[in-house]
Amino acid sequence: MAGDRQAPPGPRANVKMVIDGQPHEFPAGLTILEACQRVGIVVPFFCWHPGLSAPAVCRQCLVEIKGFPKPIPSCYTPVADKMEISTNSPKVLDVRRQMLEFTLLNHPIDCPICDKAGECMLQKHYFDWDARFARNDGSKVRKAKVVDLGRHIVLDQERCILCTRCIRVCNEVARQADLVMAFRGDRQLLTVAPGRRLDNPYSLNTVDVCPVGALTAKDFRFSMRAWELWATPSVCPGCATGCNIEIHSARDVIRRLIPRPNPAVNKYWMCDEGRLTYRRVHQDRLVAPMVAGAPASWDAALGEAARLLASARDKSPSTLGVVLSTQMTNEDLFAFTRLAAEHLRTERVYLAGAPEGWCDDILVSADKNPNTTGAKLIGGLTLRTATDLKQDLETGVLTALLLVGEADAVGSLGSLQSLVVLTSHQGAPVAAAQVALPLAMWAEVDGSFTNRQGKVQRLHAAITPAGQARPGWAIAARLGQALGAAWRYANAKQVFSEACEKIMLMSGADWGKPEIPVQLRFANSRG
Amino acid sequence: MSGQFFWYGQPGFVVAAALSKILVFVVLFALGLASLLTWLERRQSAMMQDRLGPNRANLGRWRAWGILHFVADALKMMFKEDFIPPKANRFLFALAPILALAPPLIVLAIIPFGAPLCWGQMQETVPLGTCVRPVDLQIARLDVGVLFYFAFASLSIYGATLAGWASYNKWALMGGMRAASQMISYEVTMGMTVLAMFISYGTLEPGAMVAQQGPAPWQWGIVRGVPHFIAFFLFLTAAMVETKRTPFDVPEGESEIVGYFVEYSGLRFGMFYLGEFLEVVGSSALMVTIFLGGWQIWGASLLPNWAHVLVSMLVWGAKVFLFCVLQLLVRWTLPRFRADQLMRLGWQRLLPVSIANVVLAACWQMWIH
Amino acid sequence: MATVVKIVNRPAGWKRRSYLWGTMQGLGVTFGHLMRNWPRNLLGRRAQSDIVTLAYPEEKRPYPPRNRGLHRLMKRADGQVRCVACMMCPTACPAHCISIVPEESEDPRIEKRPRVFQIDELRCVVCGLCVEACPCDAIRMDTGIHAPPSTRRADAILDKEELLSRGELSVAVQAGEGLFWRERK
């Protein structure tokens, strides 16, 4: 990736230098800003971003270097031996203020209606380093307030502080030069390149990196203030890449997904499609257990499901099939695999999932299922494919089916005598099923996905399950009990630990620390 | 015979006169004034404290500053639940309020409340003491006079003590004990003070005491001499202690024990309440009688007899009323004594002073004659 | 902590210790008040007495100018709601009684405005923090009206229309340039 800068080649000598009177040692090749961050010294910045190149256009990161007549942008200057740097001398503080004043000169300060307020770097820097009344009482330069840049993005040109981060995201991450700067001086403004629109598949990353509220996502715009949201770490369910994300929700409604930096998986980014996957969590959900098309209690529905499955099993296990989905968490897969093997005693375990789609060499995988790797590890070599399932359904080998997960395109279900469906959404399988049980979705459960690299990554429950939906492993356990099993799982962690014991390739996986949602009111600025 | 039965001096006449005196004096005046005082006390205290006080009770548009509050209060008390604690002694519990209310009413019998009516000469001007057929405006003319007063006033101790005991409540009992000790202690002082006046008057009969005092203020008992002046203040203090009102409301002590009637409610409480105000009226009446010339007023004896009687009654009423107001004033000015302070004041200060005062009065009497 | 005992000795001298003079003074004070208040009150000239009590239902003390009454939403020059749905007031509200659902306005001068604006007057603790928080002078509590009693809880939840019905043109200015400052140039 182009934004992924490497230290210059050659022998990596350490440099010895002094920051604010304290001696420090750093590997060569670091910039002064990065060096300061490593030792916990705060230097404010706007245009620098850890995942992008450094053009040093904002001049907010100026520090004093002994022997240099003028302050130097720290984001651009590499550390060197015997450097003596001051980040808090009166002169540095003064230029910091002056740069902020300059940035704010034509800034509209519509924080009350600005979506970034509360997580805005400009606000934060102002409160941290300036906090004076404006000295300028003349008119500000006016620019366009609502500029439609593309499918997902609206630009407020007045709020833009011309840091060029968004341009670099397009150029270096999406590798499409969609955005450019036009004009000069205080008339300078951000706009789309002639003949283009900001429609690249990574365009929403520009909203994240924008240090101010100039770029807003149409999807999120005006719906929430940042400080009302609670952030929960999770993993994007959009494709096999498994980008790390934060779920931002309020009062059990997900409002947006934000990439969570992970240098090994997604760096700082995620694709636009993945960002919008949360919508499905709130659409067309199956909210109550159904028996023969009518809502029923959990106990009644589970009893009925167990009865159907048991009678099919007892008639002939070879006509009973279990369909698992690559959208399910490892815990759910493990529990259902166990159910199929130990209690339904069927060999016919199929793996279905969403069909393949487009891909690129940046982040997006063709496999649109988040847990294909995990499913294959857990299900083992005996797993049958979706094609087998279609065939078996058509030839009538199957007479009873336990269908778990979101699997719309499994084929015609008409030939089945009994069908038990565990799913999160309304749809054809639910309509055809004798018993349909509501399944909690990825944002509602604790669990894990194994991405295409084989990394087991944790999901955390951000919201409570819709209606009466329950996590798959819990339903599997209840079904197992109804079928005569003695298992009992108290939480997803138990299932996970058991899976790690039993599945050799998962043995190194770690459940990790418990994470509780954090209200963004207490978080720092993002961007 | 039947005609003569009601002639002057005949039994019928005596009974009729006594009944009318009781009606006018006790029922109309004393009970009326005591009831009014229940309202006046609150209203007056409000005025002293820059408040408004109870001013709401009315009969339609007739409000009269809320005077009717005493009627409202009485009605309220009648209709309130009459609660008797389960473990109380029911008989004594019921008896106590009666014992508290009756003595202050009985002692009023000896108080002369107006100039003697001259039967058959009511249209003429009759100089004092020359009347042929006088009707004394005094329910009972007893030679023991003031002693009768003390005898019955002490009975009200039983009311308080029995109430405290019968309630089966330690606070009430404590209040009853305090009431007994306080009232007994101060009766001694009171007696000593009256002794000083007795030395001067030579009689214990209140009517005679009044007659001895002239109509002019400088002829009144209080200014007969130095010991009499001192006696007045001693008596005033002791009398206020006897009424058990602030600053001497140790038996009640609202902020600490609530007192001997803590368990009483409704009309029974009302009887205690009214009894307290009757005691105020009674002690005021006695003080007026002994020290302030009773019903005597200057110049009134020049009027025809009926007018003289009327004016003297009004004057007497006004004096008593002013004394009541004075007691209310004291009650809302001074804070409560502590029980031990009260005892010390009684036994170590007032009693020695009053005994010395008796000696002084005796010397004074000898010096005068 | 050491207990400090403050000893107050009895005053010296029999004159003071008899408290006669002190009692007289006290009686003087109460009697003085009595005489100032009573005659005037009897004659119906209470105003000249020292009495401070108000006979409540008939007489009412005027509210101070900063009294916090029922909320209202202020209006712009063209009658639109001033509120920009910035969520400062629900954030500041300690009783969590303000619910706002924002929407995008077609008017480009305004951009954001509340679609739903509700205040639950039953929950409101009348602290006025919402008014303090508002950056736009959009919400005020200067009506002097008490929250009206209601028999149904739902009636105590005031909606945008109700809150706007008491609204007036705000005289607050933005950027020192008055209403719709963006249009001046």
Ligand code: SF4
């Ligand atoms: S970008 Fe930041 S400072 Fe500017 S209006 Fe938005 S929140 Fe305020």
Ligand code: SF4
């Ligand atoms: S829109 Fe945001 S990210 Fe882009 S240049 Fe302006 S301030 Fe920077």
Ligand code: SF4
């Ligand atoms: S007055 Fe206080 S409690 Fe009431 S709405 Fe405003 S902020 Fe909330």
Ligand code: SF4
């Ligand atoms: S603070 Fe003012 S502008 Fe913001 S939402 Fe509340 S009323 Fe509206």
Ligand code: FES
């Ligand atoms: S961060 Fe260094 S110049 Fe912008």
